[in-house]
Amino acid sequence: MNNKFLLLLALSGAMLISSAKGQDDLMSMIDKNETPTIDYTSATFKTTRVVIGQSIELPPKGNLLFLISHHFGALNTGYENLYGLKQASIRLGLEYGLTNWLGFGAGLNTDKNTWDGFVKAKVFRQSTGARKMPVTLDLFANTAIYTIKWPVPDQKNYFSSRMAYAFQIMIARKFNSFLSFQLTGSMVHKNMVPTSEDKNDIFTLGAGGRVKVSQRVALSAEYHYLFTGQVVSTLKQVVTFSRYS
Numbered sequence: 001m002n003n004k005f006l007l008l009l010a011l012s013g014a015m016l017i018s019s020a021k022g023q024d025d026l027m028s029m030i031d032k033n034e035t036p037t038i039d040y041t042s043a044t045f046k047t048t049r050v051v052i053g054q055s056i057e058l059p060p061k062g063n064l065l066f067l068i069s070h071h072f073g074a075l076n077t078g079y080e081n082l083y084g085l086k087q088a089s090i091r092l093g094l095e096y097g098l099t100n101w102l103g104f105g106a107g108l109n110t111d112k113n114t115w116d117g118f119v120k121a122k123v124f125r126q127s128t129g130a131r132k133m134p135v136t137l138d139l140f141a142n143t144a145i146y147t148i149k150w151p152v153p154d155q156k157n158y159f160s161s162r163m164a165y166a167f168q169i170m171i172a173r174k175f176n177s178f179l180s181f182q183l184t185g186s187m188v189h190k191n192m193v194p195t196s197e198d199k200n201d202i203f204t205l206g207a208g209g210r211v212k213v214s215q216r217v218a219l220s221a222e223y224h225y226l227f228t229g230q231v232v233s234t235l236k237q238v239v240t241f242s243r244y245s
Contacts, residue, residue, distance in 0.1 A: 036129065038129045039127060040127045041126040043174075044057065044172050045172070045180055048065065050209075051220050051221065053184060053206060053224065054138075054168060055172070056122070056138040056170050056171075056182060058120060059097035059103050061097045061099055062097060067093045067094075067107075068090065068091075069091040073088065074087070091109040092107055102121050103121075104118065112146040114147070115144065115147060117142070119140075120139070121139050122136065122138050137169070137170070139170075140166075140169075141165075142165065146162045147162070164188065166186065166188045168186045178211065178212040181208075181209045184224070186204045189201050190202070198230070198232050199231070202226070203230065204224045205227075206222060207222065207223055208222030208223070209221060
């Protein structure tokens with residue numbers, strides 16, 4: 001009787017140990033399934049600009065940035081304009097990160113005394129792990145108003161004629177710690193254009209990238225292709241300006 005009791009006790013203990021071990025393994029599996037990790041890519045670009053154009057980066061949440069942008073003129077305006085140096089314009093701007101995926105800003109540009117405001121939102125982020133996303137996608141919207149005096153004050157002018165709008169979609173990928181690349185599709189709408197040959201809606205396709213060459217040095221470049229037949233008067237004004245400067 002005692003031997004049977006001891007045998008039964010030993011079997012019960014073995015079953016309890018086996019059951020406890022199985023429960024630990026099961027809880028370990030549940031923990032792994034319930035807490036998946038998502039690794040978001042950071043620092044695709046180091047600032048909110050690639051060079052002058054917008055990048056997919058936002059100011060960190062709760063951070064306010066003060067930016068001074070310096071934009072030179074066209075190289076083909078010749079020596080009289082020091083190859084664009086005399087046509088430089090400056091923009092003073094503020095940008096704020098409202099959340100990790102939403103930011104906004106405002107600024108003043110010396111070109112036509114232009115005030116502008118914008119909002120930029122991150123639709124999805126490049127990530128690995130439980131959620132795999134190969135690229136980051138941002139949407140950008142901007143409103144601008146020119147505040148210079150009308151060149152012909154006597155003609156009938158409308159407030160809406162001073163307004164212009166810009167919309168962008170940006171797709172970027174950080175390939176590794178040394179290389180990042182971005183494509184940008186842009187549409188600019190101007191309520192008033194100088195001539196009937198100019199288009200109110202202007203479309204461009206841009207590309208930019210960043211290459212890290214050392215621990216402290218990186219090279220950034222961008223180019224925005226302006227589709228032909230959209231802007232005529234601006235090109236004429238550049239040539240005229242170079243002749244009479």
